[in-house]
Amino acid sequence: MIGLDTNILVRYLTRDDEQQWQQAVTVIQQSQPCFITNIVLCELVWVLRGANYGFRKDEIISVHCCSSSL
Numbered sequence: 001m002i003g004l005d006t007n008i009l010v011r012y013l014t015r016d017d018e019q020q021w022q023q024a025v026t027v028i029q030q031s032q033p034c035f036i037t038n039i040v041l042c043e044l045v046w047v048l049r050g051a052n053y054g055f056r057k058d059e060i061i062s063v064h065c066c067s068s069s070l
Contacts, residue, residue: 001032001035002032002033004027006047008028009044010044010048013063014048048060
């Protein structure tokens with residue numbers, strides 16, 4: 001199982017660095033299950049809402065990185 005950190009998620013969602021975005025896509029789309037800790041989610045919201053990205057709360061809420069079938 002792969003633990004995703006804030007940087008991977010930021011690159012994946014913003015695509016602000018093409019090389020890092022491609023690496024993030026590779027990690028996320030592997031066949032291995034991934035997990036995201038609560039603190040990483042908090043950091044992700046903090047970064048996306050910050051001055052560099054300026055995401056609105058409703059934009060962050062509507063992001064769906066993956067679907068899960070349990």
